[in-house]
Amino acid sequence: MANKILVVDDAAFMRMMIKDILTKNGFEVVAEAADGAQALEKYKEFHPDLVTMDITMPEMDGITSLKEIKKINPNAKVIMCSAMGQQAMVIDAIQAGAKDFIVKPFQADRVIEAISKTLG
Template structure:
């Protein structure tokens, strides 16, 4: 069975893009959240193997969501998704417990490389 992924991004288009890459490569997308607050609730419910987390979102940003998820599950595997120029926030996310990051627009090879690294 494919690894279970929760996709978190406030842009439906970005969720669709990453979902497309993942499902084509044998991953099972178990949920999609449009902000960090929803992501935390879905994480508790779905217990995915890995989370792709956007950084800038309304209500609760990705960094806060990483902290909240890691408080629930210290072993949580979270990959940050950032636009160019968000290096400082990416560093903050890594310090908060994210395992890797991918840059938008998503490159299939890089997305899969990050997932393989985090899940191995």
Template sequence: MAKGILVVDDAAFMRMMIKDVLTKNGFEVVGEAENGAKAVDNYKELDPELVIMDITMPEMDGIQAVKEVKKLNPDAKIIMCSAMGQQAMVIEAIQAGAKDFIVKPFQADRVVEAVSKVLG
């Protein structure tokens, strides 16, 4: 049984857009968080199959959150969201264990493609 997806972004609007794309394409969103610290707490609580995480957030950024989630579960599947021009941070996130990344403003089909690929 699919455990669903945790959506993490400090912008409520972005979380809503990502959730909308996912649910319209048959994926289940089990939770959301507005910063990396909440993402780690929600990950512990919800044990999602996949996390879609923004890089730039208050309290704890996405890269630090990836590292924390990977400590909890080395096999965690994480897709990063980044704005244009954050290549260095995307590379750092991939090195920290993220499986893929989506560039904002994202295309719905790119989100679905990344999620499908990572979930296999």
């Protein structure tokens, strides 16, 4: 059975890029969300094996959403996606429980490596 993944990013084209990389590599994208609040709802609904989470989003940012997801499931696997120059936020995310992070623009091999490593 393919691993179920929730893709969270406020930019539709970024969600499309990640989804494309994942589906080509045998992962199943079960849902997408455009902000942290939507991510929480989708997480509760779909119980994905892994979440890719943008850091900077409207409504609720990725770090806040990560913390809320960790309250629901302390073992949740979340990989943060950040733009260059967001190192401080990446550190916050790792301290909040993120398993890894990938930097935009995405490189397919790095995305797959991070997800495969996180899923074990």
